[in-house]
Amino acid sequence: MSERGRGLWGDASRRLRRNRAAVASLAVLGLLVIASLVAPALSRFALDEVDWSLATLASPPSFANGHWFGTDSNGRDLFVRVWAGTQVSLLVALLATAVSLVIGVAWGATAGYLGGRVDDWMMRFVDVLYALPYMFFVIILTVAFGRSLFLIFLAIGAVGWLTMARIVRGQALALRRQPFVDAAITLGLPARRIIARHIVPNVAGTVIVYATLTVPQVILFESFLSFLGLGVQEPLTSLGRLVAEGAAEMESAPWQLLAPSAVLATILLCLNFLGDGLRDALDPRQRP
Amino acid sequence: MIRYALRRLAGIVPTLFAIVTAAFFLMRLAPGGPFDEEQAVPPEISANLQAAYGLDQPVHLQYVRYLEGLLQGDLGPSFRMKDYRVTELIAAGLPVTLAIGATALALAVFAGVPLGLLAARRHNRWLDHAVMGVALVGIAVPNFVVAPLLALAFGVWLGWLPAAGWEAGRPEYLVLPAITLALPFIAYVARLTRGSLLEVLQSAYIRTARAKGLSSAAILRRHALKPTLLPVVSFLGPAAAALLTGSLVVEQVFGLPGVGRYFVQGAINRDYTLVMGMVVFYAALILLLNLAVDLLYGWLDPRIRHE
Numbered sequence: 325m326s327e328r329g330r331g332l333w334g335d336a337s338r339r340l341r342r343n344r345a346a347v348a349s350l351a352v353l354g355l356l357v358i359a360s361l362v363a364p365a366l367s368r369f370a371l372d373e374v375d376w377s378l379a380t381l382a383s384p385p386s387f388a389n390g391h392w393f394g395t396d397s398n399g400r401d402l403f404v405r406v407w408a409g410t411q412v413s414l415l416v417a418l419l420a421t422a423v424s425l426v427i428g429v430a431w432g433a434t435a436g437y438l439g440g441r442v443d444d445w446m447m448r449f450v451d452v453l454y455a456l457p458y459m460f461f462v463i464i465l466t467v468a469f470g471r472s473l474f475l476i477f478l479a480i481g482a483v484g485w486l487t488m489a490r491i492v493r494g495q496a497l498a499l500r501r502q503p504f505v506d507a508a509i510t511l512g513l514p515a516r517r518i519i520a521r522h523i524v525p526n527v528a529g530t531v532i533v534y535a536t537l538t539v540p541q542v543i544l545f546e547s548f549l550s551f552l553g554l555g556v557q558e559p560l561t562s563l564g565r566l567v568a569e570g571a572a573e574m575e576s577a578p579w580q581l582l583a584p585s586a587v588l589a590t591i592l593l594c595l596n597f598l599g600d601g602l603r604d605a606l607d608p609r610q611r612p
Numbered sequence: 613m614i615r616y617a618l619r620r621l622a623g624i625v626p627t628l629f630a631i632v633t634a635a636f637f638l639m640r641l642a643p644g645g646p647f648d649e650e651q652a653v654p655p656e657i658s659a660n661l662q663a664a665y666g667l668d669q670p671v672h673l674q675y676v677r678y679l680e681g682l683l684q685g686d687l688g689p690s691f692r693m694k695d696y697r698v699t700e701l702i703a704a705g706l707p708v709t710l711a712i713g714a715t716a717l718a719l720a721v722f723a724g725v726p727l728g729l730l731a732a733r734r735h736n737r738w739l740d741h742a743v744m745g746v747a748l749v750g751i752a753v754p755n756f757v758v759a760p761l762l763a764l765a766f767g768v769w770l771g772w773l774p775a776a777g778w779e780a781g782r783p784e785y786l787v788l789p790a791i792t793l794a795l796p797f798i799a800y801v802a803r804l805t806r807g808s809l810l811e812v813l814q815s816a817y818i819r820t821a822r823a824k825g826l827s828s829a830a831i832l833r834r835h836a837l838k839p840t841l842l843p844v845v846s847f848l849g850p851a852a853a854a855l856l857t858g859s860l861v862v863e864q865v866f867g868l869p870g871v872g873r874y875f876v877q878g879a880i881n882r883d884y885t886l887v888m889g890m891v892v893f894y895a896a897l898i899l900l901l902n903l904a905v906d907l908l909y910g911w912l913d914p915r916i917r918h919e
Contacts, residue, residue: 566785585753597748
């Protein structure tokens, strides 16, 4: 590696940096992550502390009493809850995406590389799961195994890997005919090693792009589970849960909907812009 | 073509069988049963209940019995809604769900495709950015936020449309739910159409059409439109299945008696037969729609030939 050419990654990061929307999204996301970690400490209220000094439990945003985003219907500070919820939503999204990534890439790369009958059966399995409604699985899993935070992301990730597996398999099918794979086979490398060292790194671009688009889907899905009352449980909260609670009070206490919705919408928009930017940067030909 | 369609149609049967089997055993693997109550029920009563619904038999016998019923078009009795057969429940809710789902599907196609075409024609100008920006918002905002907002704005403040409820045959009750349901799909279709048209416009045959002096409207209509719709059509297959099986959120917010809520209610209540009924319905719909998509492909792109 004495000569350093412009590789895929250098090219991609150059193209990404030229995309103003994607760079701005990345910056905003960074700020949101920092805010979610730091902000709860700035307020003098705790996550599940009820402020009995208020005239009404659900009080609108005010600088005078220190409730910058107002309070929820139980008199708890919304500023703290929104940022704590942001932490949980981001955590669930990242972990669920990681789970679906690991299963999806392993499954897809194996099926695509081995091909033939193994591929047929592995992909038929995916097809059958595909036709089962997504929601059905997650609800069964969460109802069956309780509603711990850990299980929520495991459940979402465990059903989210199907699309990933399909995408990776398609790429692996094309890759296994490449000369460098033939070379690896000639060198006597076992299939497991070829998949791990030669197939997986080559699908990384597609995988990264799809992963950034999976994160917003997971956040939305977690918020849907929270809407059903199957999401994270008290005293923890998530953005989806806060939005669902706010939606129920939107006429009497609109700030309860506005604050978490604004953060949720910002995260989702930024992730979408970033995902689009990454897709254009890593694969300029393929646009949605 | 017809032989291809028939062969695919026959192929649906084993897949559907595999799906029914997987769903049946998954449902039974989950701990808990439909008659678990908060309060302890005397063992005799719960034993009687189990026996009445055949739940005391070994699982494989229950499975065989379920399959026998299924072959005769009977989805079994609902475990939680006493005295109702699942077939009756689905038949009662389906007209509502289908009316709203079909309207939403039409909106997704007839609003999404033109918006996407418009954005692509004005590529990188402000109209393009505006349409794509709005589309992102449509995808990013969850429907349980959109639904109450629409109900509040058009139902309560403006009073133009009923905020909730359902009276069969009265179209004004259909508008808000259908729009709520359609919004993210309009957005996806617009994005797909735009991206696809931009790519199609790069092809050599479009350059040829331009070179022989066709107007850009004629190029779009005669040459570009059909290939542009290919990815849109493949998205619309599963999308149509999702729209036509209803949405719990939309039905709950607008107080509609559709089938969308059965999925969630059934899974939470362990109403095995109700969930199974919905799974069979959804899976059959998705398999048929995927077949329809493949057949449409052949019409949109003559290079794809089914033999």
